[in-house]
Amino acid sequence: MTATTRAKTNYLVTVLGGLFSLLAGMLITLRNLFRRPVTEQYPKSKPALSKNFRSAIALVRFEETQTHDCVACMQCVQICPSFCIAIEGDKPEGLKRKRATEFHVDYALCSVCGLCIDVCPTNTLKYSRVYDQVAYRRDAFVYDLLTEFRDAEVAYLEKARQEAAAKEAAKQAAAAARANKDTAPAAANASKELEND
Amino acid sequence: MPTRAKAGAVSERQHSKLGDAPLPETYHLNMGPQHPSMHGVLRLVLHLDGERILDVDPVIGYAHRAHEKMAEHRNYLMFLPNTSRVDYLSGMIYNLAYCQAVEKMLEIEVPERAEYIRVICSELNRISSHLLWFGTFLLDIGGITPFLYAFDDREQILEILDRVTGSRLTYCYGRFGGLTEDVDTTFLDQTRAFVKRLRERLPEYHALVTGNVIFRGRCEGVGVIDQHVALAYGVTGPCLRAAGIAFDVRRAEPYGIYDRFEFDIPTEQSGDALARYKVRVAEIEQSLRIIEQAVAQIPDGPIMPDKPKKRFKPAAGELYFAVESARGQFGIYIVSDGSEIPFRIKLRTPSFSNLAAMPAVLPQTTIADTIAIVGSIDVVIPEIDR
Ligand code: SF4
Numbered sequence: 259m260t261a262t263t264r265a266k267t268n269y270l271v272t273v274l275g276g277l278f279s280l281l282a283g284m285l286i287t288l289r290n291l292f293r294r295p296v297t298e299q300y301p302k303s304k305p306a307l308s309k310n311f312r313s314a315i316a317l318v319r320f321e322e323t324q325t326h327d328c329v330a331c332m333q334c335v336q337i338c339p340s341f342c343i344a345i346e347g348d349k350p351e352g353l354k355r356k357r358a359t360e361f362h363v364d365y366a367l368c369s370v371c372g373l374c375i376d377v378c379p380t381n382t383l384k385y386s387r388v389y390d391q392v393a394y395r396r397d398a399f400v401y402d403l404l405t406e407f408r409d410a411e412v413a414y415l416e417k418a419r420q421e422a423a424a425k426e427a428a429k430q431a432a433a434a435a436r437a438n439k440d441t442a443p444a445a446a447n448a449s450k451e452l453e454n455d
Numbered sequence: 456m457p458t459r460a461k462a463g464a465v466s467e468r469q470h471s472k473l474g475d476a477p478l479p480e481t482y483h484l485n486m487g488p489q490h491p492s493m494h495g496v497l498r499l500v501l502h503l504d505g506e507r508i509l510d511v512d513p514v515i516g517y518a519h520r521a522h523e524k525m526a527e528h529r530n531y532l533m534f535l536p537n538t539s540r541v542d543y544l545s546g547m548i549y550n551l552a553y554c555q556a557v558e559k560m561l562e563i564e565v566p567e568r569a570e571y572i573r574v575i576c577s578e579l580n581r582i583s584s585h586l587l588w589f590g591t592f593l594l595d596i597g598g599i600t601p602f603l604y605a606f607d608d609r610e611q612i613l614e615i616l617d618r619v620t621g622s623r624l625t626y627c628y629g630r631f632g633g634l635t636e637d638v639d640t641t642f643l644d645q646t647r648a649f650v651k652r653l654r655e656r657l658p659e660y661h662a663l664v665t666g667n668v669i670f671r672g673r674c675e676g677v678g679v680i681d682q683h684v685a686l687a688y689g690v691t692g693p694c695l696r697a698a699g700i701a702f703d704v705r706r707a708e709p710y711g712i713y714d715r716f717e718f719d720i721p722t723e724q725s726g727d728a729l730a731r732y733k734v735r736v737a738e739i740e741q742s743l744r745i746i747e748q749a750v751a752q753i754p755d756g757p758i759m760p761d762k763p764k765k766r767f768k769p770a771a772g773e774l775y776f777a778v779e780s781a782r783g784q785f786g787i788y789i790v791s792d793g794s795e796i797p798f799r800i801k802l803r804t805p806s807f808s809n810l811a812a813m814p815a816v817l818p819q820t821t822i823a824d825t826i827a828i829v830g831s832i833d834v835v836i837p838e839i840d841r
């Protein structure tokens with residue numbers, strides 16, 4: 259074999275090898291043509307959100323009170339790395355414990371890290387499951403989380419106030435009873451009446 | 456044929472920095488920051504003689520978000536969400552690396568189960584990062600089909616991780632001492648099924664890409680990073696292993712529980728784009744091996760220590776901790792002044808060093824090769840810029 263024929267054979271081998279590699283690739287493409295499509299046609303079909311899906315935070319609605327339990331301790335505000343929580347709290351009239359009166363979260367800023375959820379002493383924070391908000395203005399993403407609790411909150415506060423008042427009355431009655439044993443029955447009756455209210 | 460840059464070319468180019476008087480009769484081309492085939496917002500100033508590249512200046516900083524500076528203004532916990540945004544393609548590895556660094560600093564014991572979950576999630580994340588690279592690299596050099604296959608497989612990983620961590624890319628799964636969520640048997644089953652699935656798919660990838668004549672033509676002998684250049688520039692990860700140096704932090708300085716698993720460190724000798732491709736694909740197989748072992752051995756138990764540390768002040772001092780990310784050695788250097796807020800957190804990111812080697816590699820190649828070369832080193836721009 260001369261050098262030129264060898265070069266020619268080598269060339270032929272390269273070309274054929276190349277052609278084979280292309281055909282091998284096309285065969286795979288052909289096989290995939292008959293596989294079930296994996297593309298999800300969003301938004302026509304919406305995939306289910308995963309079990310632990312995280313989106314910006316929301317307040318938990320507790321079963322027994324039907325409202326949240328934010329006591330405005332500000333721990334979440336302090337830990338939030340995105341500085342996206344703004345809370346104001348106040349002691350409602352007749353109550354000893356603070357309640358949140360303003361709770362704003364900037365959904366555009368929240369980095370869904372979950373640090374606030376970790377620190378919350380009353381476990382009243384959770385991840386929401388919203389993911390498709392759109393707006394033309396950035397401030398549209400600042401959500402007032404208390405809106406949905408307004409009515410429930412009023413009822414809850416009313417109940418809590420009554421309970422507190424009843425407790426207070428019972429305490430006073432007990433104190434009075436201790437101070438003067440003679441008037442004990444009357445005081446006990448008084449506190450009972452209050453509870454019945 | 457492109458010739459590789461001589462060692463002398465490295466020092467020679469120091470004189471033709473951007474801003475100096477341009478070389479006579481050279482054409483300057485800005486590749487990026489907005490260029491369809493450039494990764495992210497990288498800008499390469501190419502000094503050209505026709506098609507031939509004489510010199511190149513990578514210009515970075517377009518995605519700078521000051522993560523390191525942010526760390527100086529918040530306590531250790533508050534830096535957690537930043538970590539996964541440094542390199543959003545292997546966010547899990549970065550997030551857990553930061554946790555491990557702080558744990559080392561505070562000497563926190565991590566429960567066994569959490570360690571295993573960390574390994575599984577990190578390796579899954581590494582595979583998803585390599586798959587994304589595989590897809591986009593081929594897209595860069597003109598192959599559209601493999602991209603779709605790779606993304607199909609990657610989607611499986613994202614779904615598995617999404618189910619436990621709640622996020623698809625920017626995970627904030629780690630906490631100091633453990634993790635936020637435990638995994639269930641479904642997760643382990645899904646992971647096992649995925650390992651099986653990808654093992655079946657890899658031969659398909661090889662038939663589709665590795666043997667393809669056009670692909671080989673674009674990659675063979677292109678963009679050689681030899682051992683000398685790699686070591687001089689601090690190149691790590693698959694780029695270093697493609698040059699024949701079997702350095703992997705998981706083996707060299709085992710962290711977590713990586714010393715318990717059997718896996719090989721794939722290496723290649725030629726140091727070209729094809730070698731880097733081969734190393735990454737082989738690494739996917741090795742990660743599958745690690746995942747398989749971890750899933751088989753995972754014990755029951757807690758995933759957080761009994762008393763997780765919420766507020767703490769590490770003693771004054773400094774610490775360096777490194778892990779093997781999908782792109783190379785990711786190091787965290789923390790300086791504490793004894794307060795709640797770190798004095799300084801420096802992140803050593805692999806893409807930065809890998810990209811820095813480009814001026815030694817690109818000269819004497821052509822524009823068309825630039826895409827293949829820069830693509831093959833797998834840079835993530837936000838990770839370079841932090
Ligand atoms: S999840 Fe993180 S970023 Fe979002 S509100 Fe809570 S602490 Fe802030």
Ligand code: SF4
Pocket residue numbers: 327328329330331332333334335345358377378379380381382383
């Ligand atoms: S940590 Fe919980 S209770 Fe405290 S302010 Fe935040 S949401 Fe309210």
